Structure formats: structure tokens, C-alpha cells
Amino acid sequence: xxxxxxxxxxxxxxxxxxxxxxxxxxxxxxxxxxxxxxxxxxxxxxxxxxxxxxxxxxxxxxxxxxxxxxxxxxxxxxxxxxxxxxxxxxxxxxxxxxxxxxxxxxxxxxxxxxxxxxxxxxxxxxxxxxxxxxxxxxxxxxxxxxxxxxxxxxxxxxxxxxxxxxxxxxxxxxxxxxxxxxxxxxxxxxxxxxxxxxxxxxxxxxxxxxxxxxxxxxxxxxxxxxxxxxxxxxxxxxxxxxxxxxxxxxxxxxxxxxxxxxxxxxxxxxxxxxxxxxxxxxxxxxxxxxxxxxxxxxxxx
Ligand SMILES: [Fe+2]
Numbered sequence: 001x002x003x004x005x006x007x008x009x010x011x012x013x014x015x016x017x018x019x020x021x022x023x024x025x026x027x028x029x030x031x032x033x034x035x036x037x038x039x040x041x042x043x044x045x046x047x048x049x050x051x052x053x054x055x056x057x058x059x060x061x062x063x064x065x066x067x068x069x070x071x072x073x074x075x076x077x078x079x080x081x082x083x084x085x086x087x088x089x090x091x092x093x094x095x096x097x098x099x100x101x102x103x104x105x106x107x108x109x110x111x112x113x114x115x116x117x118x119x120x121x122x123x124x125x126x127x128x129x130x131x132x133x134x135x136x137x138x139x140x141x142x143x144x145x146x147x148x149x150x151x152x153x154x155x156x157x158x159x160x161x162x163x164x165x166x167x168x169x170x171x172x173x174x175x176x177x178x179x180x181x182x183x184x185x186x187x188x189x190x191x192x193x194x195x196x197x198x199x200x201x202x203x204x205x206x207x208x209x210x211x212x213x214x215x216x217x218x219x220x221x222x223x224x225x226x227x228x229x230x231x232x233x234x235x236x237x238x239x240x241x242x243x244x245x246x247x248x249x250x251x252x253x254x255x256x257x258x259x260x261x262x263x264x265x266x267x268x269x270x271x272x273x274x275x276x277x278x279x280x281x282x283x284x285x286x287x288x289x290x291x292x293x294x295x296x297x298x299x300x301x
Contacts, residue, residue, distance in 0.1 A: 047166035061141030090116035108187035135189035153202025184240025193287035204298035215268035
């Protein structure tokens with residue numbers, strides 16, 4: 001039944017629940033991506049009043065628009081200043097990752113050939129991900145609405161920004177940028193169970209009613225963005241929002257956070273705010289567990 005109804009949001013070839021290899025030919029046309037609203041630069045962004053920064057961000061965002069017409073990713077010729085922001089943040093996070101990140105994440109950075117000295121290109125990450133789990137990245141020029149963003153995961157595709165945060169605040173960005181995507185999200189797609197889990201969320205988003213979509217958004221938030229995992233008697237981080245931010249990662253292991261065992265019903269009903277440091281985080285026992293409970297949940301839609 002799920003197969004018949006999956007095309008509700010994206011009018012393209014249905015992908016069955018057990019198809020974990022989505023070929024390029026099975027993808028919807030990127031040029032048909034419809035977004036109600038793509039985030040421009042909010043006034044609270046550190047670069048909002050920096051004309052040069054705005055122009056540069058618009059230029060890189062333009063490459064993502066070009067991708068939708070051509071299907072070809074344009075590598076970004078990052079400037080020395082941009083590479084400097086990456087070096088600073090990646091270097092600061094490295095030591096914290098060694099102590100706090102899930103083991104598979106540390107392995108993944110190595111498998112992907114990550115360097116703290118150079119911003120990776122989406123095209124090169126795609127080559128490695130294709131070999132490992134068949135996941136892929138597609139450039140996008142900003143934050144899009146929840147259903148559209150999550151639905152693309154159904155095609156083992158994550159929409160990813162390419163521009164980088166403002167140099168005045170290297171440790172902070174109010175919107176996704178290449179630091180958040182590449183340090184936070186991309187390595188997690190090298191794990192088959194995690195990649196499959198992400199795809200299930202995508203399947204769910206394509207057929208969810210509004211209430212279920214909100215639930216999926218919370219599930220995504222407390223796992224993909226802020227997830228913790230039990231590993232050999234210790235708690236480790238795998239969420240992108242944690243792994244890409246020194247402040248969030250330190251906070252997650254501090255005394256002000258309640259780290260609760262993962263309870264599916266509780267998580268999908270737990271409201272959160274985007275801006276605050278999270279007071280409650282959830283600890284999963286394994287990625288395969290997450291995949292199994294999520295499958296059952298979306299099969300109930
Ligand atoms: Fe994210």
C-alpha cells in the first residue's frame with residue numbers, strides 16, 4: 001500500500017520500502033523540485049549587513065539553482081578566507097569528536113577522506129557515498145520547507161547547501177552551511193542502517209498527514225540533528241547539530257542536559273525550539289533499532 005501512495009508529494013517513480021539502491025535514473029527531475037519558500041538571508045544572520053558576503057552567498061546559491069537545470073554539480077572555488085573558516089572550525093571540533101563522536105562517525109570521516117584543511121566538494125563526497133551506501137547530495141540554495149526536504153531522503157538524496165558561514169562568527173550559523181552539512185550530516189550517510197533510516201523518514205514524509213509530518217520533524221530533530229547513542233557503556237554523539245558545533249557538543253555532555261533513553265512515542269510528541277540549546281536529548285541503543293521502529297511507524301500511516 002505504501003508503494004502505491006508514496007508518490008503523493010513528488011510525482012515520480014515510486015520507491016518501495018525495500019529498495020535501498022536508488023539508481024540515478026529513478027530520481028525525479030531536479031528541475032521539477034518545487035519549493036514554496038527558500039530561505040534567503042535572515043536579519044539575525046551575522047552576514048546580513050555585509051554586502052560582500054551577501055553577494056558571495058548569492059553566487060554560491062546560484063550554483064545550486066544551476067544544478068537543478070543541468071543535473072551537474074558545480075564545484076565551488078572556495079576563497080582563502082572561506083578555507084580559513086573551515087580550518088578553524090574543523091580543527092576545533094577534531095579533538096572533541098575524538099572524545100564524543102560515535103565510532104562510526106570517526107571511521108566515516110577517514111573513509112570519506114575528510115581533511116580539516118580543505119572544504120570538501122559535494123561532487124567528491126558523492127563519489128564515495130555512491131560506493132558505500134548509494135546515498136547522494138544535491139545542492140540547494142537554502143533552507144526549504146520540511147516536507148520537501150524530508151521527501152528527498154526517500155530517494156537517498158540529501159539537499160545540501162554549499163556556502164559557508166560569516167567569518168565574524170565561525171562558531172555559529174543560524175542556517176545550514178557547508179560546515180554543518182559536511183561535518184555534521186555527510187559522514188553519517190556512510191552507515192547503511194543510518195542511510196536506510198533516513199530513507200524511511202523520507203518515505204514517511206511523502207505520505208504523512210500534517211500531524212504525522214510534525215512527528216517526523218521531531219523524530220528527525222532528536223536523531224539526525226541531536227541524536228546520542230549508547231556505545232560500549234558510554235554515550236556518544238551522532239547528530240549533525242551536535243557534531244558540527246563546539247557549543248552544542250559540549251552542552252550535550254554537560255550537566256544541564258537530561259539524556260534520556262530513546263522512547264519513540266515520547267520523541268515524536270516532544271516539542272522543541274530551534275534556537276535554544278536543547279534541555280533534553282535521547283540516547284538510541286543502535287542504528288538498526290532506529291531503522292526498525294521507524295519502518296513500523298511509517299507502515300502504520
Ligand atoms: Fe542539519
